[in-house]
Amino acid sequence: xxxxxxxxxxxxxxxxxxLASALFCIGILGxxxxxxxxxxxxxxxxxxxxxxLLLAAFSAYHSDPAGQVFVFFIMVVAAAEVAVGLxxxxxxxxxxxxxxxxxxxxxxx
Amino acid sequence: MQFMxxxxxxxxxxxxxxxxxxxxxxxSVIHLVVCFLAIAGHxxxxxxxxxxxxQIIVYTGAIMVLFLFVIMLLNLNTTNEPHKSMLxxxxxxxxxxxxxxxxxxxxxxxxxxxxxxxxxAKIGLVKSxxxxxxxxxxxxxEISSVxxxxxxxxxxxxGKRDTVxxx
Numbered sequence: 001x002x003x004x005x006x007x008x009x010x011x012x013x014x015x016x017x018x019l020a021s022a023l024f025c026i027g028i029l030g031x032x033x034x035x036x037x038x039x040x041x042x043x044x045x046x047x048x049x050x051x052x053l054l055l056a057a058f059s060a061y062h063s064d065p066a067g068q069v070f071v072f073f074i075m076v077v078a079a080a081e082v083a084v085g086l087x088x089x090x091x092x093x094x095x096x097x098x099x100x101x102x103x104x105x106x107x108x109x
Numbered sequence: 110m111q112f113m114x115x116x117x118x119x120x121x122x123x124x125x126x127x128x129x130x131x132x133x134x135x136x137s138v139i140h141l142v143v144c145f146l147a148i149a150g151h152x153x154x155x156x157x158x159x160x161x162x163x164q165i166i167v168y169t170g171a172i173m174v175l176f177l178f179v180i181m182l183l184n185l186n187t188t189n190e191p192h193k194s195m196l197x198x199x200x201x202x203x204x205x206x207x208x209x210x211x212x213x214x215x216x217x218x219x220x221x222x223x224x225x226x227x228x229x230a231k232i233g234l235v236k237s238x239x240x241x242x243x244x245x246x247x248x249x250x251e252i253s254s255v256x257x258x259x260x261x262x263x264x265x266x267x268g269k270r271d272t273v274x275x276x
Binding site: 010011014015017018019021022023024025026027028029030032033034035036038039041042043045046049052053056057059060063064065066068069071072073075076077078079080081082083084086087088089090091093094099100102 | 151157159200206
């Protein structure tokens with residue numbers, strides 16, 4: 001078992017940046033690509049997770065615990081956001097009997 | 110170590126792509142769970158043990174189960190969802206790919222970002238994170254509880270059936 005100082009930081013930080021931006025772009029692609037509201041909510045979760053992964057990576061590479069505390073706060077906000085978003089989705093299904101995002105375009109222009 | 114990183118990255122990217130492209134919402138949720146578990150593995154590789162546990166409990170345990178409940182209770186697991194037009198799909202692919210390219214290009218010119226700080230193995234543990242959370246970030250922590258209360262009230266209010274007749 002190698003000591004932890006050498007076990008960590010062997011992956012260059014740029015690779016974490018590339019991975020997080022790829023995950024973020026997949027999330028954006030999903031938001032633009034699908035019409036199902038629940039998939040769009042899941043893609044927003046994916047984007048939040050890519051950002052938290054990047055924050056945790058920077059925090060570990062800089063030895064600064066503040067980044068991980070912010071990841072914790074982002075998780076708190078994400079949980080609240082999902083609760084309200086799913087409640088809106090339930091209401092949408094009840095009122096217009098569909099979860100198609102293209103039907104909700106009255107605020108568009 | 111490095112092999113684990115690339116394996117987990119591959120799993121995360123593939124399952125994230127499957128979230129977008131799979132047909133039924135249930136399989137999207139399952140793939141998102143796999144993606145979040147891979148991200149929890151990344152946290153363990155970064156020695157952020159508290160974050161890994163919170164990720165598994167909160168995300169894959171609570172949030173994704175909430176998604177599954179909503180899909181099953183509203184009977185949303187239909188595969189014949191109306192799709193966007195081909196033009197919109199192609200432009201979405203182009204937009205996502207271009208954004209990725211722009212991000213990559215902007216990070217390419219960045220300076221070497223690894224700082225010279227000595228490595229501190231304890232920052233991801235529960236004890237040190239708790240110290241930081243309850244000393245420096247006590248006010249945001251309390252405010253987040255207010256946020257939770259308001260989100261709970263909002264969710265209950267939105268989910269309640271309308272009893273007042275619309276005039």
